[in-house]
Amino acid sequence: MNLRSPKAPAASQHNRRAFTLIELMIAIVIILILLGLLIPAIGAVRLRAQQANVRTEISNLEAAITSFKADFGMDPPSSITLYEAASGWSGDQRSKSLIRKMWPQFNFMLDRDINNNGDLTEVFQLNAGECLVFFLGGVWDNTNTAPNGFSKNPANPFAIATGGTNRQGPYFEFDAGRFIDTDTDLVMEYKDSFPSQQKPYLYFSSYDGRGYRVTSEVTGTGMTDVYRQGEDPTTTPPTNDVPFKAKSYQIISPGADFQYGTGGIYNPDKNFPANRTVEADNITNFVNGSLK
Numbered sequence: 001m002n003l004r005s006p007k008a009p010a011a012s013q014h015n016r017r018a019f020t021l022i023e024l025m026i027a028i029v030i031i032l033i034l035l036g037l038l039i040p041a042i043g044a045v046r047l048r049a050q051q052a053n054v055r056t057e058i059s060n061l062e063a064a065i066t067s068f069k070a071d072f073g074m075d076p077p078s079s080i081t082l083y084e085a086a087s088g089w090s091g092d093q094r095s096k097s098l099i100r101k102m103w104p105q106f107n108f109m110l111d112r113d114i115n116n117n118g119d120l121t122e123v124f125q126l127n128a129g130e131c132l133v134f135f136l137g138g139v140w141d142n143t144n145t146a147p148n149g150f151s152k153n154p155a156n157p158f159a160i161a162t163g164g165t166n167r168q169g170p171y172f173e174f175d176a177g178r179f180i181d182t183d184t185d186l187v188m189e190y191k192d193s194f195p196s197q198q199k200p201y202l203y204f205s206s207y208d209g210r211g212y213r214v215t216s217e218v219t220g221t222g223m224t225d226v227y228r229q230g231e232d233p234t235t236t237p238p239t240n241d242v243p244f245k246a247k248s249y250q251i252i253s254p255g256a257d258f259q260y261g262t263g264g265i266y267n268p269d270k271n272f273p274a275n276r277t278v279e280a281d282n283i284t285n286f287v288n289g290s291l292k
Contacts, residue, residue, distance in 0.1 A: 047256060051290055054192045054253050054283045061201070061251055062285055064136045064172035071168055072102040075249055076135035078205040079217045082124040082158075086111050105154035115186065116142055116160050128221050129189035129200035132251075133179070136172040147174060192253045192283070202252040202260065209247035223263040226250050227284065230265035234273045237265050244286040255281030255290060266291060 069075050081088075081095045089096045089108045099106050111120045126134055137147025142160045149169030151159035161167065179188040180200055189200030204226050206212050212226045227250060228241040244250060244266070254260045261272075261279030272279055272292065280292035 050194055050256065051281075051283060054194065054255075055289060057193060058201075058251050058253065058283065058285050061132070061136070061172060065249070067171045068135060068169070074101055074208060075205050076131055076203070077207070078128045078131050078203050078249070079213065080126050080131060082114060082126065084112055084114055084120045084122045088123060103154060103157050106157065107155040110156060112156065112158050113160070114139060114158050116140070116144060124187055125185070126187060127183075128202045128204055128217060129182075130187045131205075132201060132203040133174065133188050133190050136170065137174055138167070138169045146176060194253075194256050194258075197254075198258045199254045199260065203249060204252075205249045206243065206246055212243055212250075218263070222254075222260045223252075225263040227252075227263055227266045227286070229267075231267055231270070233265045233267055233270055233276065235265060241265065244284075249285075251285040253283040255283055257281055268292075 065075055077098050080098055081092055083089050083092070083095075086109050089099075096108065099108075113120055114124065115122065133147070138149035139158050139160055140146065141148040142162055147170045148161060149167040149171075150157040151161065152166045152168055153159055157168075174190060175193075178191040178193070178197075180191050181188055182200060191197040191200050199222070202221055202223065204212055204218060212218065214225055218224065218226055225237060227244045228237045229244060230237060230241050252260065252263075257278055259278040260282065261276050263279075264276075266279075268287065268291070281290045283290055
């Protein structure tokens with residue numbers, strides 16, 4: 001009788017081991033294919049979630065602006081100059097007029113240390129994103145750690161304090177980790193919640209329908225115009241093209257690509273031309289989700 005060595009595998013065992021190896025290779029290939037399909041889908045879901053978070057935050061900023069307007073009778077301006085020295089106001093009637101509308105009893109004869117650094121001669125030129133932070137947050141507290149609203153002293157609303165109930169605002173709860181100073185002028189702007197965002201929200205006021213100040217307020221922010229309603233996004237809008245939110249304001253996030261684009265005519269039914277494709281992921285207060 002021939003006895004098979006217990007160490008010698010049967011033919012079926014040879015075949016079974018080879019088949020298992022092939023199965024493993026096939027399984028790996030299938031997994032790689034599935035990952036190739038799933039990763040873009042997961043990325044798209046994550047992007048939509050991030051866009052939804054920013055759109056929700058813009059809605060919260062709108063609610064904060066509504067509260068500000070209830071207290072001060074106007075939407076925040078999107079450009080203004082603030083003077084610590086009383087003498088500065090005399091040469092800037094526009095900024096003085098805006099302050100008087102918000103605080104009719106404002107004392108323009110008072111020197112004030114707006115940023116609490118001991119220097120009473122500084123001048124702060126607030127642009128679009130800076131106005132959003134300043135008017136919704138207020139002056140910073142005396143530890144310079146957070147916006148602390150405005151004093152209820154009608155003659156000196158920029159008085160600094162640690163807190164207390166004698167304040168108006170802040171109107172929005174800012175995340176301290178998302179402040180940014182893009183022009184290094186010590187006046188803060190605010191980034192949206194996209195990871196690694198590099199640009200702040202832009203805010204442009206129509207001054208209650210009197211008109212957006214494109215030349216003096218939009219130009220220089222990275223855009224050349226506010227968004228306007230029209231048919232052909234390749235054209236330069238004439239002055240009579242109606243802006244979106246013509247009687248209130250526009251808030252604009254640059255989206256996940258950190259680029260605003262130029263602005264101008266926007267038509268949701270037409271694609272942006274090649275030189276404006278970076279605007280497709282912009283998020284605003286006049287479109288749900290991104291522009292495209």
